[in-house]
Amino acid sequence: MITSPAFSGKRFAILGLARSGLAAAEALLASGAEVTAWDRQDVAREPLEGRARLVDPLEIDLTGYDGVVVSPGVPLNTHPISDHAAKFDVPVIGDIELFAMARADLPAHKVVGITGTNGKSTTTALLHHICDQAGLPTLMGGNIGIPIMAQEPLAEGGVYVLELSSYQIDLSQSLACDIAILLNITPDHLDRYDGFEAYAASKARLFEMMQPDGLALISGIDDASRSILSSLLESAGPEHVMDLGGITAIGQENWPALQGPHNRQNAIVAATAGAQLGIEDDVLEAALKSFSGLPHRMEFVCESAGVLFINDSKATNPASAAPALSAYPPNPVKRVHWIVGGLAKEDGIGECAEHLGNVKAAYTIGESGPRFAELLEGDVPVERCELLCEAVNRAVANAEAGDVVLLSPACASFDQFRDYERRGEHFRQIVGALTGNDACPDETSSHETNGKIEGSSAA
Numbered sequence: 001m002i003t004s005p006a007f008s009g010k011r012f013a014i015l016g017l018a019r020s021g022l023a024a025a026e027a028l029l030a031s032g033a034e035v036t037a038w039d040r041q042d043v044a045r046e047p048l049e050g051r052a053r054l055v056d057p058l059e060i061d062l063t064g065y066d067g068v069v070v071s072p073g074v075p076l077n078t079h080p081i082s083d084h085a086a087k088f089d090v091p092v093i094g095d096i097e098l099f100a101m102a103r104a105d106l107p108a109h110k111v112v113g114i115t116g117t118n119g120k121s122t123t124t125a126l127l128h129h130i131c132d133q134a135g136l137p138t139l140m141g142g143n144i145g146i147p148i149m150a151q152e153p154l155a156e157g158g159v160y161v162l163e164l165s166s167y168q169i170d171l172s173q174s175l176a177c178d179i180a181i182l183l184n185i186t187p188d189h190l191d192r193y194d195g196f197e198a199y200a201a202s203k204a205r206l207f208e209m210m211q212p213d214g215l216a217l218i219s220g221i222d223d224a225s226r227s228i229l230s231s232l233l234e235s236a237g238p239e240h241v242m243d244l245g246g247i248t249a250i251g252q253e254n255w256p257a258l259q260g261p262h263n264r265q266n267a268i269v270a271a272t273a274g275a276q277l278g279i280e281d282d283v284l285e286a287a288l289k290s291f292s293g294l295p296h297r298m299e300f301v302c303e304s305a306g307v308l309f310i311n312d313s314k315a316t317n318p319a320s321a322a323p324a325l326s327a328y329p330p331n332p333v334k335r336v337h338w339i340v341g342g343l344a345k346e347d348g349i350g351e352c353a354e355h356l357g358n359v360k361a362a363y364t365i366g367e368s369g370p371r372f373a374e375l376l377e378g379d380v381p382v383e384r385c386e387l388l389c390e391a392v393n394r395a396v397a398n399a400e401a402g403d404v405v406l407l408s409p410a411c412a413s414f415d416q417f418r419d420y421e422r423r424g425e426h427f428r429q430i431v432g433a434l435t436g437n438d439a440c441p442d443e444t445s446s447h448e449t450n451g452k453i454e455g456s457s458a459a
Contacts, residue, residue, distance in 0.1 A: 111178055133287040139158075166203055307401065316412045365416075
């Protein structure tokens, strides 16, 4: 784990002891800090029995505390911990800020922070893969993989590649990235912010904290990203900003896990960051070819009878589903069997409307299924299914060689599944059962029952 003498003798309260909260507690205790911690679940508190003061921070006087560490899932705009900590002038922070505070005591390294509404996970994993292939000590963390404070510090010359949600940026005050990346900004998580401008401003804070000699890479061509680019050019100067919006790439046909225009942009950003870290072109190209991708993000599941099955369950809003639709143009006829629906984050199909010319048929599921059917009927053939298993069955029955059965729901999963991972696993299971393909293992533990979840709850 990452420890630091910067925490020795200091007092921290931790609210929530899931993965990142428990990792923060362990790191602080190992660093000699005094820790107060709380979670509503008895089992979550058990690992800290006898080592930390187990009491709800909301119920104590926080005078003299150096910080309250909360999960990114805690809504700061509505949760009482924000006002309670403010009474005692104690900052509310996250595990990313603890990492930032510990950096001075780590071997010399660089930090690349990656934010944006869509594409963060793929870009983070890809840059991590590029660094690894180049022989650089590297790890990835933040909003992906193992909590950052639970990982072992890198040797000198290492590169920490961090996926950063707006929530994690909100909970950081001093994360000075050497390379800060913005992929795009589209409406999302607006229940946590006072409008879209406030959400965009949260993303922009990553660049306000950047190292004075750091580099900002901006690839978004949306208005909010362009506005941040313009401000950075004025405040930081062109020598510290690179505009990657609209740049094209050659050789994408050789990158099997990076198909579609969105992945082309992800690849451009990751390769540019790699080049700035001193990685040679031949290593970059080889890494793009060997990258295997991430589960549930344009994931190739299998091919059966000439039909491709693609799991893009991570597409939880229309802006993230649109690139998947665009990746399979008519060849020469429409070929996408689109499974869409779930718990909608917005009304309408947004950017997906631009790519309906690629859709051979749509299969609507979940709570928003009827609304999607209304929006799509007249533009593409629609089959109303409700459940994912029914949608896959119908798509398999209708698909012909050369077609693509695409799960890219444009919605959150919480109406029927614990999370998008469970939804994607269930898709794999159904495809495997229908095609007899061993590449589609039964990994799911969630079961659809009358449109609800059996044995799980929305988180």
